[in-house]
Every structure is written in structure tokens, then in C-alpha cells.
Amino acid sequence: MSKQQEKTRLVQAVHSAVNHYDKSKRKTVSQACEDLGLARSNYNRWRYSVQKNLSETGAAIVPPPKSRAPKKNGKALPADVRQRIWDMAQSGLYANPSQIGKALREEGASVSDNTVRNNLERAGLYGYRTVIGSDGKPTKKKVLLL
Structure with missing residues (x-):
């Protein structure tokens, strides 16, 4: 399983725990993240990525991170x-x-x-x-x- 698939699975697991059909079994986002061993900040970031990717491409996955490296070598010859x-x-x-x-x-x-x-x-x-x-x-x- 790729990293993106694993992240997507974790986001879906937290979402399922928070929105459980049985109200007595529902958890808070913090509790669900803690049960999965996931930092809440990571969940929020990944959830945002899933929502953004879903609206752009229709696929509910966490896209791979974009590189922060420079796109072009500044010293390259024209x-x-x-x-x-x-x-x-x-x-x-x-x-x-x-x-x-x-x-x-x-x-x-x-x-x-x-x-x-x-x-x-x-x-x-x-x-x-x-x-x-x-x-x-x-x-x-x-x-x-x-």
C-alpha cells in the first residue's frame, strides 16, 4: 500500500469514527486520531488535501506532496x-x-x-x-x- 493510500485510509477511518451511525459509538476527532495513533494536525492537513483533490479530480485520495525544490537551477545557462x-x-x-x-x-x-x-x-x-x-x-x- 502506498503512502497516499495509507493516508487516505486513515482519513476515512477517522471520518467513519466521528460520523458513526450509532450516536453512542461516535467519537470526537481527537479521540479517533488518538486511537489510530495519528496526530490531529496531520489528519486536518490530509483531510483538506482529500477534499481539495476530490473537488478537482473526483478522486478521494491524498495526493503526493509537491516538491519544494526550486523548479529551475538559477545558475543554469540560458x-x-x-x-x-x-x-x-x-x-x-x-x-x-x-x-x-x-x-x-x-x-x-x-x-x-x-x-x-x-x-x-x-x-x-x-x-x-x-x-x-x-x-x-x-x-x-x-x-x-x-
Whole structure:
């Protein structure tokens, strides 16, 4: 049984105890919550969620809690800057992320070379490639992958 189903079951059990058909067996909300080992504040919160969900969707369940985490990373690069980085890398005019970062800063974008490098790596445009060194031996080198 999921947490939402368990919460809904507890709300229904308290409701049933409070609204028992036999008046002599009815309990107060506090007594019913105490019998079930449920804090009254939780019952009230869950009951409100059930009522709200019932009026919105027609389902009498406690919906999962909404995340309080931020919806967007405040430090994330805007999509247009990210696209500009990719376009500059694919143009063939720049040899490394630091040249792209310098060009972007001249255009007025506030980005570091590491941010450019990380975005290029995530996009698969920057990584290791085997190249032939000046001594004729193959070596791995980080380059723009075009």
C-alpha cells in the first residue's frame, strides 16, 4: 500500500469514527486520531488535501506532496547562450573552449571557460581524440569533436 493510500485510509477511518451511525459509538476527532495513533494536525492537513483533490479530480485520495525544490537551477545557462556555444564549436573557427569563452565574453555573455567546456562535453562536442604527436607516436588529446 502506498503512502497516499495509507493516508487516505486513515482519513476515512477517522471520518467513519466521528460520523458513526450509532450516536453512542461516535467519537470526537481527537479521540479517533488518538486511537489510530495519528496526530490531529496531520489528519486536518490530509483531510483538506482529500477534499481539495476530490473537488478537482473526483478522486478521494491524498495526493503526493509537491516538491519544494526550486523548479529551475538559477545558475543554469540560458538556452540561447548554450546554443551559441554549440554553434561556435561546430563552425570550425575555434580550436578550444577557451577561445569560444573569450569570444562570448566579447559579445557580452557572462560565461567562464569551464562552463563552455562542460557544456561542450555534455553535448558530445569536446573530448579525447587520438592524434599523432610531433614524435610520430599516437597520443590522446582533448579537442573539439567536429
